[in-house]
Amino acid sequence: AQSVTQLDSQVPVFEEAPVELRCNYSSSVSVYLFWYVQYPNQGLQLLLKYLSGSTLVKGINGFEAEFNKSQTSFHLRKPSVHISDTAEYFCAVHTGGFKTIFGAGTRLFVKA
Amino acid sequence: GAGVSQSPRYKVAKRGQDVALRCDPISGHVSLFWYQQALGQGPEFLTYFQNEAQLDKSGLPSDRFFAERPEGSVSTLKIQRTQQEDSAVYLCASSLEIPNQPQHFGDGTRLSIL
Numbered sequence: 168a169q170s171v172t173q174l175d176s177q178v179p180v181f182e183e184a185p186v187e188l189r190c191n192y193s194s195s196v197s198v199y200l201f202w203y204v205q206y207p208n209q210g211l212q213l214l215l216k217y218l219s220g221s222t223l224v225k226g227i228n229g230f231e232a233e234f235n236k237s238q239t240s241f242h243l244r245k246p247s248v249h250i251s252d253t254a255e256y257f258c259a260v261h262t263g264g265f266k267t268i269f270g271a272g273t274r275l276f277v278k279a
Numbered sequence: 280g281a282g283v284s285q286s287p288r289y290k291v292a293k294r295g296q297d298v299a300l301r302c303d304p305i306s307g308h309v310s311l312f313w314y315q316q317a318l319g320q321g322p323e324f325l326t327y328f329q330n331e332a333q334l335d336k337s338g339l340p341s342d343r344f345f346a347e348r349p350e351g352s353v354s355t356l357k358i359q360r361t362q363q364e365d366s367a368v369y370l371c372a373s374s375l376e377i378p379n380q381p382q383h384f385g386d387g388t389r390l391s392i393l
Contacts (some may be wrong), residue, residue, distance in 0.1 A: 170299065171321075205378045211382075213381040257321050265335040269321035269322045271321050
């Protein structure tokens, strides 16, 4: 069965500092990987996706993620965060069936 | 353009009442998903429609939960005889097709059972 583990439930960071949100997955088949962001009282919004090809994926708002097949990881990074990046971030895996499996989320808190 | 619309945004019901949650997906989107999101958790898959066909309902927690999409557009999630453990945010998402298309989410319905 597929699963997604987000290793940090909360990540506090100062404004303009770099950040990495970690995601590991388990799957015995090829996967499609996603990162979504959720602001309070809103639905999820796609940040970026990995379907195939280059393992470094660039998304919106300056975020990027790297797919590492050997380590089954898909960590999200941003070189310099803003206050407005404070939100909940979800890693998700889709293996070609009907289900997308989401991690439990990482709360990014950017401090001034 | 219009995104995924869900109504109501908030619903309070007494234990034992029936509730109906509506989802209006993006026009032309074939796939429609329902998720349940408990406080502090990620979305949990409930059910999936491809047009009007419900192809996967394995995530529905009990037979009190029922979903339909009769004309392949608007969908309704119905919960009968609600229980306190049904309190959660219910998210609807749509996509052009699966498996590799990102899903577009609505803002959800926050359901509180008293």
